[in-house]
Amino acid sequence: MDTLSDEFKQRLKKYYAGELSDQEAAKVEREIQQAEAYQDVMNETFEHDELPPGKVGEILKRSSRRARLTVIGYVVMILLMIYPVLMIGSYVYYGFIERANNLIDVSYSTVYITEPNASVDEFNIEYELGLFTFDVYMDLYKQVGNATIKQGEWVVPFRYNQPDFPERNYTIDQPPEEIPQPDQRLLYHPDAGLSNSQNGGWDTLENLPEGTVAEVYVSLERTVPVDELNRVxxxxxxxxxxxxxxxxxDAEASGEDTGYLPPIGYPAQTGNNWSPYNFQAPNDEQFMESLKFLAEYEEQATMIARAKWLELDERIAFLEENGLNAYGGVVTGPAKELLKLRDNDDVRAIRTGEVRLWNW
Amino acid sequence: MELVKKKKGESRLSAAAFIISLISLAHLNIFLLTQESLNGFSFFYMLLPFISLILFIASFFQKGYSRTFGWWGVLIYAFIFVSIVVIFFSAFTIYPKP
Structure with missing residues (x-):
C-alpha cells in the first residue's frame, strides 16, 4: 500500500512538473478524478457523523446507560440461573440410584421395627425436596381394638443422605417419650429388672370401664418362639x-449407662400390598429382610428411631443363630378380657397404652 | 482507509424477547423456592416463550441491528426446558405411588 502510494506521489510530482508523457499524464488525471469521486462519497457518508461538541456528551451518556443495562441484563440472567442449576443437581442427587426412595424406605421401615404397634400410611407418605435437603412426611397409626387411630405425624429431615432428629407431632393421649428413661420402658426382657411403675399396668386396666378396648404392652416371663405366642x-x-x-x-438395655435401646420387633398383622409387611411373604421373613436393609443405613435408622444405638449387625447375627423368639409384644382387645392376662403365668407385667370406646 | 459497516445497536425486539425469557426464568425460581404446584405453566412456559420467539424472529427483519440478547433469550428457554424435564423426570422416579 505504501509503495503504491509513494509511486503515485512520484508520478503526481512529475505530472505537475510536466515531465510525464501525454499518455501517462492522462492516466494520472483519470486517477485524480476517481480519487475526487471517492472523496465525494466519503464526505456524503460521514457528513452527518460530524456532531456538534455538545451532542458528544449526550451520546456518551446514552452509550454508558446502554452498557449498564446490558450488564444488568446479564447479571440478572446469571443470578436467576444459579438456583435452578443447584436444584437440578439436587434432584439428580436424590433421584439417582434411588437414593430418595431408599431414604423413604429407611424412614418407615425404622418405624415398623422400633415403634411397637405403629404403622405408616404408605400411600400418604409425602416428601419435600429442597437444596440438597429431603424431608419425609409420614402419618403414623396404631391399632386399638379393631380401629386404626392416627398417632401423629413424623417429619424426617435429611441433609444430603444424613438425617437430622425427626420432628414428631403426636395427637394421641399418651405420646411416647422422645428418649425414654429406663423406668418408662413399655416392654421388658425376662432378664431385665422391672421398674416400680411397671406394676401399675394392672390397676389401670382394672379401673377401665366395660365397653372399652385397650392396647397393652405385654412382657413375658420367658422368651417364646413367635409361632407359639398365640398360645399365651x-x-x-x-x-x-x-x-x-x-x-x-434387650436384657442389658435396661441399664442406664447403655443408653436407650428400643425394642425391636415386627407387626403380627399383615397389611396391604403396599405395606412392607404384605401378603407376599411371611412377616418374619420380611422382618429379617428389613433388618438387613436397615443395617446398611444404620446411622440413619438410629437417628430416626428413638434410640441412641441399634447395633443391627450384632442383633442380626444373634437372630440368625437363635431364630425369632419373642419376649412380649402389644396385644389389643376388650379391657376386661385383657385383664384376664393377670392370671396367666406366662405374663410378667403389662403396661396400658391407648384406650378407646368399644369397637371390637 | 478501511470502510466499516456500522451497526445500530441491539434490536429492541431482540431485547424484549430476552426480558420475556427472564420473566419465565424468574417464575421457575419462584416455583423451585416455594415448591408449590406449577401454577401458570401454560402462561409462563408456553405463551411467553411463543411471544419471545416471535419477537426474536421479527428482529431478523430489522437490518443492521444486533440480536445478541435474542440469542440469550433462546438459550434461557432451552435451559428452562431442560430444567423442567430433569426435575419432573427425577420427581417421577422418587417414590412413585400406584
Missing part, C-alpha cells in the same frame, strides 16, 4: 398386634 392369649378374646423379638441385647 388363647383363653381370651384378644389379638397380638406386634411382637417384641429377643435380639440378645
Amino acid at each position: 392369649i388363647n383363653d381370651i378374646d384378644a389379638k397380638w398386634l406386634w411382637y417384641a423379638i429377643d435380639t440378645g441385647l
